[in-house]
Every structure is written in C-alpha cells, then in structure tokens.
Amino acid sequence: MNFDSKLSRRAVLGGFAAAAAASALPWKARAQQPDRKFLIVVTCTGGASIIDSMLAVRESECATPERLNVYPDNMVQNVEGSPFRVIDQQLEDIGPLPYSGPANQSSFVRRRADQMCVMTYTGTSVNHLVAEKRTLTGNDAWAGRTLQEITAAVYGEGLALPNVNMGVGGYIEPGIDPALPAWARAEPVTNALTWPFGLHGSRGIRNAPPQTLIDKARAARGQLETQSLFDKTFTRSELLSAWKSRREDAKRVESQDLITRLNAVADSPQNPLGQFGLGTSEDAALLQRVFPLSATDPLEAQAALAYLLIKNGISVTVTIGPSLSPNVGGQQIVDSPPLAFDFSHSSHRGAQAIMWSRLLSVAGRLIELLEGVEYGDGKSYWDHSLMYFASDFGRTRNRADGAREFGSGHHLNNGCLIVSPMVKGNTILGGVDPNTTLTYGCDPVTGAPEPGRNMTEKELFSGIVQTLGVSTAGTGLPDIKAMRRA
Numbered sequence: 001m002n003f004d005s006k007l008s009r010r011a012v013l014g015g016f017a018a019a020a021a022a023s024a025l026p027w028k029a030r031a032q033q034p035d036r037k038f039l040i041v042v043t044c045t046g047g048a049s050i051i052d053s054m055l056a057v058r059e060s061e062c063a064t065p066e067r068l069n070v071y072p073d074n075m076v077q078n079v080e081g082s083p084f085r086v087i088d089q090q091l092e093d094i095g096p097l098p099y100s101g102p103a104n105q106s107s108f109v110r111r112r113a114d115q116m117c118v119m120t121y122t123g124t125s126v127n128h129l130v131a132e133k134r135t136l137t138g139n140d141a142w143a144g145r146t147l148q149e150i151t152a153a154v155y156g157e158g159l160a161l162p163n164v165n166m167g168v169g170g171y172i173e174p175g176i177d178p179a180l181p182a183w184a185r186a187e188p189v190t191n192a193l194t195w196p197f198g199l200h201g202s203r204g205i206r207n208a209p210p211q212t213l214i215d216k217a218r219a220a221r222g223q224l225e226t227q228s229l230f231d232k233t234f235t236r237s238e239l240l241s242a243w244k245s246r247r248e249d250a251k252r253v254e255s256q257d258l259i260t261r262l263n264a265v266a267d268s269p270q271n272p273l274g275q276f277g278l279g280t281s282e283d284a285a286l287l288q289r290v291f292p293l294s295a296t297d298p299l300e301a302q303a304a305l306a307y308l309l310i311k312n313g314i315s316v317t318v319t320i321g322p323s324l325s326p327n328v329g330g331q332q333i334v335d336s337p338p339l340a341f342d343f344s345h346s347s348h349r350g351a352q353a354i355m356w357s358r359l360l361s362v363a364g365r366l367i368e369l370l371e372g373v374e375y376g377d378g379k380s381y382w383d384h385s386l387m388y389f390a391s392d393f394g395r396t397r398n399r400a401d402g403a404r405e406f407g408s409g410h411h412l413n414n415g416c417l418i419v420s421p422m423v424k425g426n427t428i429l430g431g432v433d434p435n436t437t438l439t440y441g442c443d444p445v446t447g448a449p450e451p452g453r454n455m456t457e458k459e460l461f462s463g464i465v466q467t468l469g470v471s472t473a474g475t476g477l478p479d480i481k482a483m484r485r486a
Helices: 009-023 106-115 128-137 147-155 211-226 229-233 238-255 284-290 298-311 340-345 348-371 457-467
Strands: 038-044 076-078 085-087 089-091 101-103 116-122 163-165 317-320 385-391 413-419 427-429 439-442
Touching: 038 147, 038 298, 038 348, 085 106, 089 348, 101 348, 106 116, 106 348, 116 439, 116 457, 128 147, 128 385, 128 457, 147 163, 147 317, 147 457, 163 298, 284 298, 284 348, 298 317, 298 348, 340 348, 348 385, 385 457, 413 439, 413 457
Parallel strands: 038 317, 038 385, 116 427, 163 317
Antiparallel strands: 076 085, 089 101, 116 413, 385 413
C-alpha cells in the first residue's frame, strides 16, 4: 500500500470502500464480562492431512508401506512426553514449483503439546464449499449455526464487531438459523491490511469539514427524510428501519476510532498517513516485529488484525486462513502456493509440508501475542481462547511404488487440531490404523480409543462448543467430555 500525497480521497480510500459495511451491526455499550471466551478459526483451505503431521505413520509400522502415504522412519519424530509426531524436512521442490527450503512442524508442537488436542473424524462431503461450511456447523448440528456465530451470540453482545471472518469459500458462509441475533453474524474482511480504513465515513479526506459540522448535516438529513414521500410511504418497512438503524450504528463505530485502533500500517514516507489525518495502532511496531511480512503476506496481516480485534475488545471470534491464490507479492511464491493445501493434487507431500509449516508458524506467533496481554482476571487473553484448525477434508492415502512425491485427491477421513489451555492437552481423541492410514474414533466421554468407530462432524462441533463453556443442554448435542481439560 502506497499513499501518494497528491492522491484524492477517492484514490486513497477507494480500495477501502467495501469495508464500510463492516459497521452495520447493532451497537450496545461494551459489556463487562470477565469470563468471555475467544474462538480463533484457522482455515486449512484445500484440505490439511492429519497423517502428514501429528498422526504420521512410519514405514516400519505399515504392512504395505510402498502403497500408502507413510514416511521413512527417520523423518518422523516423536515429541517427548506427548503422543504427537512431527515431520521436519528440507524440501527440494513442491512438484512443479522450483522451491527448496525448510518446512517445520516441531517448533510449534514441542512448544504447545500440552495445549494440543487432535480429534479424528470422518466428514460427509468432499466438495470444498460444502465441506468447509460443515466443519463450522457440524453439518447443521445446532440449528445450522456456525461455531463463530455461537461464540459471538454467547460472548459477544455489546462488542462492536463480535464476529470477524477473513476466510474464503465455505468458511465465509453464514449459518442458516433465522433466530440468530443480527449482531452475531460474521463481518467479512477481504483485505486485512486495508480494511480498517473503511471504518470511518470521513476520516482520510483532506480539508474535510469538522466532525461537528458532519454531525449536524447528518441530523438535518434525518429530519428531512421523515418528511419525504418515500419515508412516509415505507414507514413500516422493516428493511428501511434496519437501514436507518445500521446507519446509526456506523456513527457509533466511528466514535470508537477503530480506523486508528485497528490499523497496523505505520506512518512513513511511502504511506504518509498523517497527511490524511490518519493514525496508527499503538501496537503497530510490535506487530511489525512479530509479523514482518504483513505488508505483502495476507496471512500475516490477518493474524495481526486478529490480535488487534481481540486485544482491543472488538471481537470474540476471528477467522483467518490462506486463500486459493498464490501470494505473488511475497518473498517467494511458496509463501502461499497455488490452491493452498489443495496443491496436494500436484504435489501432496510438498504442499502439505509447506502449508502446515506456514499455518503453525503464524498461529504460534499469534498465540504468543495473546499470552502477553493480561485479560483482567490474572490470566492472559490466550488463557480464554481456543484455536481450531478447520480443514475441508482429508486426502487420499495411496501412492505408487513408494514414490517420494505424488498427487492426492479428496477424502472424507481425517482429523483436526485444536489448541487451547482449555482442552485436555497431549491428547489424541482416536487414532490411526497403520495398515490403512485411516483414522478411527474414541469414546466421547473417556477418550478411550475405539478402532472401527468414526467420529462425526457433529461430535467435533460439540466438543469445541462445550470446551468454550457454552451450554448445550436441550440441543441434543453429545457430551464430548474427553476434549475438555478437567
């Protein structure tokens, strides 16, 4: 982003216009609720394979290693004191992409194992959009609400933007429950770096009228509207009432100075924000150190915004994740390969390795930031948070003649990673059959492995909701006690 001092408001803020709708939420004074919980969804766009990470299988453990996606014994590391496994490797390429470099899983897992829970499950669709949405609704487990909508409805009342979603595809789809409060629905964000500039109607205009004059003009507009034939004709219209209400909400969002508090872009000769009357978050320097590529890497920019939204009491649930487009503005194209995890169609192991490494690295840094901020009850924001790595689906297991690299398709069977101080850490709910590399489930209460049992999207959904402290009494959802820390 480059602000030219000669640019007009249209040129400077034109790219931010789509974000203006972000303020269209009912508003209430911020509630003092010390037991709020926070849900961070990290989307594994394209299909992250759990057997290429925490549930990897060694060749010596498999009866037909040359036919299945199992790894040379020396590539699979155990994590001391934990059932998880990790694969660190030096990539020579990612299929047709001429890339060589490291892919690391161990740094995150060794640091976070005692807060990690892997739950196996078998999904119900291998269509990207359908499967992505079902990972968030548990296949319509609770009136079709998403995990984010439930979190926002329970913990987000009174916040400016309780539910912010930076995902793509099915991950951005809303739930279908008409009874959900409007303020709990997701606010979509397509560009985390520039979105905050759309949170004010006049800031950024050179020589703009003073705010007091703008307020008077808005008040006069409201008075004139009530006298118009249109207003009198449609005075009972719910849509018109909603529009007026949201317009008032926009003014209240402006009063919170979110355009400054959520802006991580620093004032500089390249970006002369001060010339346009724009400011920068007090955390901008910190975020630049933690996410140094945020100006060119959309995922780092999303993580920075997620931190600001949660830390500033704006949101209780934030969704981040890679898109299906390559990050051509980054230092190297593999920062986000084409199709993210779905590049596994062309290069399974390379795509899985770099994408797992990428997501774990960004997630780990976001967690460390949240650990560093006291929530107000002697605990950190991270102590109140749960991070869910939501995957479209798994990947097929077969390979030909022990090939080092191969393509994979979509598969219903998989597992997911959940990280939180609130989950039962160092836990695998289920397991993997080394002779098929298919995962199996567990007893939902005790966590005892049950080969032959498949966990469902509904059970995964229930476990997350309950771990967040949301009561599921009367919903018919099963009790997944095995996921919660005692």
